[in-house]
Amino acid sequence: MGDPVNPEQTAVAEEEKPQTGSRRMVLNMGPQHPSTHGVLRLLLELDGETIMKCEPQLGYLHTGIEKEFEVKNYQQAVTLTDRVDYLAPLSNNLGYCLAVEKLLSLEIPPKAQWVRVMLTELTRLNSHLVGLGTHALDIGAMSVFLYCFREREDILRIFEMFSGQRMMTSYFRIGGLALEPPRGWQERVKKFIDTFPSRVDEYENLLTNNRIWMGRTQGVGRISLDDMLDLGVTGPMLRAAGLKIDARKDEPYSSYEKFDFEVPVRTENDVFARYLVRIEEMRQSAKIVRQAMDGMPEGPWKADDQHVVLPDREKMKTQMEALIYHFKIVTEGFRVPAGEVYQVIESPRGELGFYAVSDGTARPFRVHMRTPSFGNLQATSVMVEGTLIADVIAAIGSMDFVLGDTDR
Amino acid sequence: MDSFIVISLIKEVVVFGVLLTTLAYLQWVERKVIAHIQVRPGPYRVGPHGLLQPVADIIKLLTKEDLVPPYVNKPLYLLAPFLAMTMALLSISVIPFGPQIQVAGYQTYMQLTDLNIGVLFVLAVSSMGVYGIALAGWSSNNKYALLGGLRSSAQMISYELPMSLAIAAPLLISNTLSLRGLVEKQAGGIWNWNVLHGPFPQIVSFIIFLIAAFAETNRIPFDLPEAENELVAGFHTEYSSMKFASFFMSEYANMITVSCMATLLFLGGWVAPWPAEYGSSYVPAAIFLLAGLVALYHGFHPARRRDGYTLPVFGVLFLIAAAVFLLPMVQSWLIPLFWFCAKTGGILFGFMWIRGTLPRFRYDQLMGFTWKFLFPVAMLNLLVTGFLVALRS
Numbered sequence: 176m177g178d179p180v181n182p183e184q185t186a187v188a189e190e191e192k193p194q195t196g197s198r199r200m201v202l203n204m205g206p207q208h209p210s211t212h213g214v215l216r217l218l219l220e221l222d223g224e225t226i227m228k229c230e231p232q233l234g235y236l237h238t239g240i241e242k243e244f245e246v247k248n249y250q251q252a253v254t255l256t257d258r259v260d261y262l263a264p265l266s267n268n269l270g271y272c273l274a275v276e277k278l279l280s281l282e283i284p285p286k287a288q289w290v291r292v293m294l295t296e297l298t299r300l301n302s303h304l305v306g307l308g309t310h311a312l313d314i315g316a317m318s319v320f321l322y323c324f325r326e327r328e329d330i331l332r333i334f335e336m337f338s339g340q341r342m343m344t345s346y347f348r349i350g351g352l353a354l355e356p357p358r359g360w361q362e363r364v365k366k367f368i369d370t371f372p373s374r375v376d377e378y379e380n381l382l383t384n385n386r387i388w389m390g391r392t393q394g395v396g397r398i399s400l401d402d403m404l405d406l407g408v409t410g411p412m413l414r415a416a417g418l419k420i421d422a423r424k425d426e427p428y429s430s431y432e433k434f435d436f437e438v439p440v441r442t443e444n445d446v447f448a449r450y451l452v453r454i455e456e457m458r459q460s461a462k463i464v465r466q467a468m469d470g471m472p473e474g475p476w477k478a479d480d481q482h483v484v485l486p487d488r489e490k491m492k493t494q495m496e497a498l499i500y501h502f503k504i505v506t507e508g509f510r511v512p513a514g515e516v517y518q519v520i521e522s523p524r525g526e527l528g529f530y531a532v533s534d535g536t537a538r539p540f541r542v543h544m545r546t547p548s549f550g551n552l553q554a555t556s557v558m559v560e561g562t563l564i565a566d567v568i569a570a571i572g573s574m575d576f577v578l579g580d581t582d583r
Numbered sequence: 584m585d586s587f588i589v590i591s592l593i594k595e596v597v598v599f600g601v602l603l604t605t606l607a608y609l610q611w612v613e614r615k616v617i618a619h620i621q622v623r624p625g626p627y628r629v630g631p632h633g634l635l636q637p638v639a640d641i642i643k644l645l646t647k648e649d650l651v652p653p654y655v656n657k658p659l660y661l662l663a664p665f666l667a668m669t670m671a672l673l674s675i676s677v678i679p680f681g682p683q684i685q686v687a688g689y690q691t692y693m694q695l696t697d698l699n700i701g702v703l704f705v706l707a708v709s710s711m712g713v714y715g716i717a718l719a720g721w722s723s724n725n726k727y728a729l730l731g732g733l734r735s736s737a738q739m740i741s742y743e744l745p746m747s748l749a750i751a752a753p754l755l756i757s758n759t760l761s762l763r764g765l766v767e768k769q770a771g772g773i774w775n776w777n778v779l780h781g782p783f784p785q786i787v788s789f790i791i792f793l794i795a796a797f798a799e800t801n802r803i804p805f806d807l808p809e810a811e812n813e814l815v816a817g818f819h820t821e822y823s824s825m826k827f828a829s830f831f832m833s834e835y836a837n838m839i840t841v842s843c844m845a846t847l848l849f850l851g852g853w854v855a856p857w858p859a860e861y862g863s864s865y866v867p868a869a870i871f872l873l874a875g876l877v878a879l880y881h882g883f884h885p886a887r888r889r890d891g892y893t894l895p896v897f898g899v900l901f902l903i904a905a906a907v908f909l910l911p912m913v914q915s916w917l918i919p920l921f922w923f924c925a926k927t928g929g930i931l932f933g934f935m936w937i938r939g940t941l942p943r944f945r946y947d948q949l950m951g952f953t954w955k956f957l958f959p960v961a962m963l964n965l966l967v968t969g970f971l972v973a974l975r976s
Contacts, residue, residue: 202727202730208815209815224734311942314942315803315804315806315942315943316942317621317938317939318617318621318939318940321621322622325622381940382942385942387942387944388942390944390945391942391943391944391945563945563947564730565945565946
């Protein structure tokens with residue numbers, strides 16, 4: 176997004192220009208700013224409090240993760256995907272695993288698929304809760320933030336129960352799951368999902384009909400649908416503009432076609448509509464989690480392919496063949512047939528695509544991620560130019576991006 | 584004459600000592616209230632139930648590095664926090680807390696000084712407080728601070744109009760500018776308070792006054808000058824250590840002042856809601872008795888381990904307080920003081936409750952709200968009150 180510009184120089188240059196009208200001030204918002212959700216930097220040109228020009232600058236959280244895929248073997252690289260969008264680690268795990276499994280033509284047993292659906296939907300709740308909480312906090316409703324984090328804590332505990340980790344779960348592995356689902360997970364998930372809808376009502380009580388909240392969000396952050404499509408915006412932002420697009424329905428993966436849920440759509444295309452879409456998505460996700468929990472099939476939780484999936488501990492200690500496979504997989508990984516694949520999933524933020532190229536070795540030749548945050552962030556300038564500083568905060572809150580997802 | 588000076592000095596020491604302690608502890612109360620709204624315990628580590636947290640905060644703020652950035656306009660930068668703090672503390676000197684009392688043979692008022700234009704004095708001093716914020720924003724030479732200072736000047740000047748109009752209406756009814764006189768006119772009971780008193784109950788102007796008070800003290804939903812999520816820290820972005828603390832304390836002192844003003848103007852000051860012959864003087868003792876019993880009950884059934892040691896102590900203290908309220912020799916001044924503190928505290932609690940509930944206005948909406956809604960309504964209210972007062976006389 177252009178070379179980094181020294182704001183002081185820009186300001187000086189601005190002042191030196193002979194100007195007839197009012198003079199503009201260049202405000203450097205971020206990378207250290209409480210509401211840019213990480214290290215986004217916005218160069219704002221202000222006339223009073225009105226924004227004349229907005230230039231987002233990325234790259235402050237560049238991690239080189241895409242490059243690092245090339246030096247890990249396929250299974251190890253799962254852990255990299257967690258770190259990309261750290262609010263939705265399991266969605267990223269799923270996208271990557273599905274892409275590689277497509278290259279391997281691997282059949283995933285139903286139980287693993289259903290656990291994957293359940294946990295990715297919990298991930299969606301987790302991400303939407305943080306998104307809603309920080310969005311509300313930016314607009315000044317401090318309590319909603321803490322209520323959201325209370326529910327998020329329950330979700331993180333469920334993740335910890337399954338994978339031993341709260342954030343960087345890496346629970347999905349190529350070929351199924353990392354571990355067998357723990358004993359007693361049903362009670363934990365049930366307890367959460369029974370209370371969750373009433374908690375969503377609580378947020379709505381505080382915000383939806385609140386005049387100040389409506390004033391701050393309605394009619395703010397408008398951008399035409401065509402512009403959004405041109406800029407590559409996806410996810411709840413498109414659905415709030417009236418376009419019913421959701422990879423879970425359009426190109427179902429991991430048995431999503433067997434679940435009954437609605438894709439919420441609004442037409443107002445402003446910050447308020449995006450908020451309502453996310454609230455409704457939370458309710459729908461809770462519905463999917465309940466369906467997955469109730470209808471969980473029995474059977475194995477990892478694929479039956481000894482070239483890819485680690486053997487059971489017991490087999491490894493009694494069968495020579497299993498021990499050999501274990502040694503091979505752990506030391507050099509598994510080889511993936513040459514080819515390329517593009518797998519799309521619906522992450523909480525929008526369309527998450529994994530483009531993986533294999534050259535037949537045990538390490539990916541190239542993995543490119545089409546991350547939703549990057550696309551969504553492109554809309555910033557169009558959205559905020561001509562509005563007030565306070566609207567920038569509302570608009571970037573409604574985009575719900577994660578900077579790790581933008582600079583990978 | 585000598586005794587006047589001595590009494591005044593003693594009163595000054597007492598009032599400012601109590602005020603500064605209240606300032607420190609108001610912040611603790613606010614953190615606790617907000618925390619309980621937000622389902623978390625709040626300060627809990629420093630002392631029992633975090634009661635020593637204010638002390639720790641003061642030590643922290645005093646020992647922080649006091650940084651003066653090289654690019655500021657130094658005289659104004661240094662003046663601004665003093666101005667804000669002084670103006671915020673000054674108005675407490677005309678606030679009466681209770682009726683005339685007798686201490687060691689001397690008759691005196693529970694008030695530092697009884698200005699006959701007390702209301703105007705408070706208004707004038709609180710207007711001067713804007714300078715502190717505007718100068719801080721401008722002299723910091725920082726863009727966020729500048730925007731915060733600009734917002735604050737515009738906001739405070741705009742909200743002063745409906746506030747003054749809201750104050751004018753009860754003044755018409757009471758026909759005095761002395762804060763003591765105002766309260767004496769409202770004596771008798773809740774039906775004589777200006778908020779309910781005829782010829783025209785001042786409920787509307789009470790609400791307008793409270794809304795404008797929120798704006799004057801930069802509290803949510805009007806905390807735009809320091810809107811953390813937009814302007815980092817607003818006008819005090821560049822201030823550190825005690826200079827930051829003085830802005831912080833002036834905000835709380837302003838909160839106390841406007842709550843006192845609302846109590847005096849509309850809620851009858853230290854007057855009990857109903858006359859003493861119907862038992863209003865037993866209410867404070869009853870409240871403390873109840874609080875003591877609740878604390879004792881929870882102390883003997885502790886939810887947390889430490890509560891078992893701390894809550895019985897609080898319970899006994901509350902019971903002692905209840906007993907003190909029944910002593911005849913202190914009742915004459917303690918009970919008015921109790922009602923004054925209870926009313927002011929109730930309004931302060933409202934400030935905190937709102938902060939835990941509402942989001943923040945946008946700058947243009949805020950200005951639209953005051954000019955297009957509050958100002959005309961306050962004007963109309965004043966007109967109607969004026970007519971009715973004229974008709975009555």
